[in-house]
Every structure is written in structure tokens, then in C-alpha cells.
Amino acid sequence: MNIREENMIEIDGSQGEGGGQILRTALALSLITGRPFRLLNIRAKRAKPGLMRQHLACVQAAVAVAGGEAHCTAHNGQGQALSIGATELSFTPGPVQGGDYAFAVGSAGSCMLVLQTVLWPLVTAQQPSTLILRGGTHNPMAPSFSFLSHMAPYFAGGGPALFEMQLMRHGFYPAGGGEVQVRVHPPAQGLAPITLLQRGALVQAWAECLHTGVPRNVAERELAVLQRALGWQPEQLRNRGLRSNEGPGNVLQVVLQFEHITEVLTAFGDKGISAEAVAQGLVREVQSYLAQQAPVGEHLADQLMIPMALAGLQGKTSHYWASAWSEHARTNAQVIERFLSVRFVTEPLEGGVRVELRSVADACGTWVAHST
Known part of the structure; x- marks a missing residue:
């Protein structure tokens, strides 16, 4: 067994939320730290386990930015080329370019x-x-x-x-x-620390419906529900019909811009779901966010974790106040902590959770990816 094999991290893809985020985070941090990993039970908790086309594309992109197959390898459990449906991945990174x-x-x-x-x-x-x-x-x-x-x-x-x-x-x-x-x-100078503990005053808010290939009154009905439920003015409602060759599609989103944070909440139209039901689901999300004071929404909480961790490796302390700490976020923290010498520390705070990134003494990763 060579040094790189001894240094290989083994990850169970069925842990926590058991989805594709485990794969994406492991690929990203393997490239950054230079540490190979073996991922078992890929997407074990999904209706269709294993690699789907978009996950295979993620692996292929990771190989490409690490110098291609001459410098970076990705194989299935039998040491063969990856294909859709694979449930095991062995990944050895190359230098990121x-x-x-x-x-x-x-x-x-x-x-x-x-x-x-x-x-x-x-x-x-x-x-x-x-x-x-x-x-x-x-x-x-x-x-x-x-x-x-x-x-x-x-x-x-x-x-x-x-x-x-x-x-x-x-x-x-x-x-x-x-x-x-x-x-x-x-x-x-490396990544800056992240501090998001206050929303500040609400500066502006608006709703936007992106649609193409669906009846125009779908957008009108969705926006009307938001207007009534949120008490918004007509100028806060944006009806954006797109080019016909970009569809079909129907996306309804609300943007809440505060002094120190912007939150984007989104709902998707689908067959068999009325325009009113799509909008009402989004109204509930908006009302839930506005009922709290935490600036960081559930989805941004997850996205902030890797840049926080990279800043933490340079001794920079980051923290934020999130409206929720999901199973998705907890699982992401566990994967990050396998690669980097950091820990995510959480504590309840007024209906949400305060998240702080701390360094630990037992270093297993570095800021520099690795030498070429």
C-alpha cells in the first residue's frame, strides 16, 4: 500500500441525509487537500441510489480541473470506469489548475x-x-x-x-x-471570515415568476396569491415570460433584501399542481422566514460551510445565525470535518441556531491543495 492509499479517507454515503451533497463536498475537499477518498453507498437514501447523470458530471468536472485522467483518477468499486448507477467511488486527486x-x-x-x-x-x-x-x-x-x-x-x-x-x-x-x-x-490573501448575525432593516422585497411554455394566466394566478397573502403592491410583482425555446418551465421566487443579507425562496410549478398550490407553498416559506430574526436561511447555511472552513484553516473565525440546522447541513459538516482540521459548533438561538467554525489541533488538511 502506498502513502496515498494509507492517507485515503473512507466515507459512508448512507450517513445522515444520504444524498449527493456528500459526493460533491468530498470531491471538492479532496481536490483542495490532495487527500484521496473512497465513497461507499452513494446516494443510498434516494429513491434511485447511485450516480445519476448530474453526479457523474460532477466527478468528470472534478477530474478535469485536476489535470485530467493523467493526474486524477476516478473508478468504481471494481477499479473500472464510472457509469450511471455506480454506488462506489475511489477518487485520487491531482493538482487543481x-x-x-x-x-x-x-x-x-x-x-x-x-x-x-x-x-x-x-x-x-x-x-x-x-x-x-x-x-x-x-x-x-x-x-x-x-x-x-x-x-x-x-x-x-x-x-x-x-x-x-x-x-x-x-x-x-x-x-x-x-x-x-x-x-x-x-x-x-485567502478567503475572508464570514460573519452573518443580523438582518438589518428590510430594504426591498419582490416576487418574480419565470415562465415559458405554460399558459400565461399561470404566472398571473401565482403572483396574485402572493400579493394577497403578503400584502404587496403591484410594482413588487414581476411577470417574466421567457423565450419559447427555453422551456417549458415555471419558477416562482421571492427575494427579500435586508441591509446585511438577501434571502431567495423558490417554488417550482409541476404537472398536477395548481398555480395556487405552488404559490401557497411559497407563501408559507416566506412567512416562516419573516417570523424569525435569523439572517441566514436553511439553504444558505449549508452553502456557507466550505468557504467558512477554508477561512478557518488560516485562523479566521466565522460564525452565522441560521433559521434552521438541517440534516443536510449536519451531514455536510461531518464530511468537511473528515478532510479539514475544523469543527462546526452549534447552539440554539431564538428559534434558530448559531453556527461557529473552530480550528482543531489534529490537522488533517491544509489550505494549499498540494504541490505539482
């Missing part, structure tokens, strides 16, 4: 999840990068382009922008076909 990359999911799967896999390794690279991502841009069970573009400033922790996003074409399930350009700017 900034540059120009294009990744396509090849279906309506979320290309934002591919970004989630390679973003932080490229942020720690020596050179800037430009990515072209193709696939779904607004998908259920994944951060949307709209969400990530609004959240981008908070990942930087008050430091220079780490990445910029431009939507070239929307992509919805089941057709896909979306395209996003992302420019990644590695910070010269």
Missing part, C-alpha cells in the same frame, strides 16, 4: 451542482478560471442560478468577489438546455 472549462450535464440535471463541486477548488487555485456550464439552471432540490447569484457576496465575507455569474439561457426540468458563464477570482 485554473483555466477555461466547459461542462455539460447532458440532461436537465442541475449544472449549478457541478459548479458547487469545482467552485471552491478553483477559488484556491493559483490562476483565475472561466466556466461554461450547461444543463438545468433552475431545478428542484438544487440551488438555482438566481439563488447563487444573489448569495455570491456573502461567500466572500466582505472581501473581494470570489466569482461572478452570467445567465446565458434558462434551463428547466425536464428539457434542460440552460447555460451559465462563471468567472472565478482566487483571492490573493
Whole structure:
């Protein structure tokens, strides 16, 4: 057994929430730390376990930014090439290289999840990068382009922008076909600490319905429900019909912009679900968020964890107050703690949870990916 095999981390993909986030976080941190890993029981708690097309795209993107197959390897449990349905992955990283990359999911799967896999390794690279991502841009069970573009400033922790996003074409399930350009700017001084403990005053709020290939009155009905339930004015309601070749699709989102945080809440139209039911579900989410004081919503809480951990390796303390600490977040913390010398410490706070990132003495990872 060579040194790299002895250093291999073994992860049970059935732990915690048992989904694809375990894979994406492990890939990202393996690239950053240079530590290989073996992932068993991939997506064991999903209706269709194993790698789906979008997860295979994440692995392929990770290999690409680490110098390709000549420097980075990804195999199934039998040491063979990965394919859809694989439930075991052995991954040995190579040195991460900034540059120009294009990744396509090849279906309506979320290309934002591919970004989630390679973003932080490229942020720690020596050179800037430009990515072209193709696939779904607004998908259920994944951060949307709209969400990530609004959240981008908070990942930087008050430091220079780490990445910029431009939507070239929307992509919805089941057709896909979306395209996003992302420019990644590695910070010269490393990541800044993240502190998000107050919302501040509400600056503005609005709802936006993205739709194409569905009857126009669907958007009108959805927005009418939001207007009545939230007491909003007509100018707060944005009805955005998209090009016919970008659909079909129906996404309803609410943006709440406070002094210190912006929250984006999203609902998706689907066959068999009325426009009113879609909007009412979103109303409940908005009302739940507004009933609390915690600035960080449940989904952003999960997204902030890797940049917090990377800043923590430089001795920078980060903390935030979240409205919820989900099983998804707890599982993500466990995976991060397997690779990096950090711990996430939580404590209840006024109906939410305060999360702090602390370093630990037993270091098992470093800021620099590894030497070339």
C-alpha cells in the first residue's frame, strides 16, 4: 500500500441525509487537500441510489480541473470506469489548475451542482478560471442560478468577489438546455471570515415568476396569491415570460433584501399542481422566514460551510445565525470535518441556531491543495 492509499479517507454515503451533497463536498475537499477518498453507498437514501447523470458530471468536472485522467483518477468499486448507477467511488486527486472549462450535464440535471463541486477548488487555485456550464439552471432540490447569484457576496465575507455569474439561457426540468458563464477570482490573501448575525432593516422585497411554455394566466394566478397573502403592491410583482425555446418551465421566487443579507425562496410549478398550490407553498416559506430574526436561511447555511472552513484553516473565525440546522447541513459538516482540521459548533438561538467554525489541533488538511 502506498502513502496515498494509507492517507485515503473512507466515507459512508448512507450517513445522515444520504444524498449527493456528500459526493460533491468530498470531491471538492479532496481536490483542495490532495487527500484521496473512497465513497461507499452513494446516494443510498434516494429513491434511485447511485450516480445519476448530474453526479457523474460532477466527478468528470472534478477530474478535469485536476489535470485530467493523467493526474486524477476516478473508478468504481471494481477499479473500472464510472457509469450511471455506480454506488462506489475511489477518487485520487491531482493538482487543481485554473483555466477555461466547459461542462455539460447532458440532461436537465442541475449544472449549478457541478459548479458547487469545482467552485471552491478553483477559488484556491493559483490562476483565475472561466466556466461554461450547461444543463438545468433552475431545478428542484438544487440551488438555482438566481439563488447563487444573489448569495455570491456573502461567500466572500466582505472581501473581494470570489466569482461572478452570467445567465446565458434558462434551463428547466425536464428539457434542460440552460447555460451559465462563471468567472472565478482566487483571492490573493485567502478567503475572508464570514460573519452573518443580523438582518438589518428590510430594504426591498419582490416576487418574480419565470415562465415559458405554460399558459400565461399561470404566472398571473401565482403572483396574485402572493400579493394577497403578503400584502404587496403591484410594482413588487414581476411577470417574466421567457423565450419559447427555453422551456417549458415555471419558477416562482421571492427575494427579500435586508441591509446585511438577501434571502431567495423558490417554488417550482409541476404537472398536477395548481398555480395556487405552488404559490401557497411559497407563501408559507416566506412567512416562516419573516417570523424569525435569523439572517441566514436553511439553504444558505449549508452553502456557507466550505468557504467558512477554508477561512478557518488560516485562523479566521466565522460564525452565522441560521433559521434552521438541517440534516443536510449536519451531514455536510461531518464530511468537511473528515478532510479539514475544523469543527462546526452549534447552539440554539431564538428559534434558530448559531453556527461557529473552530480550528482543531489534529490537522488533517491544509489550505494549499498540494504541490505539482
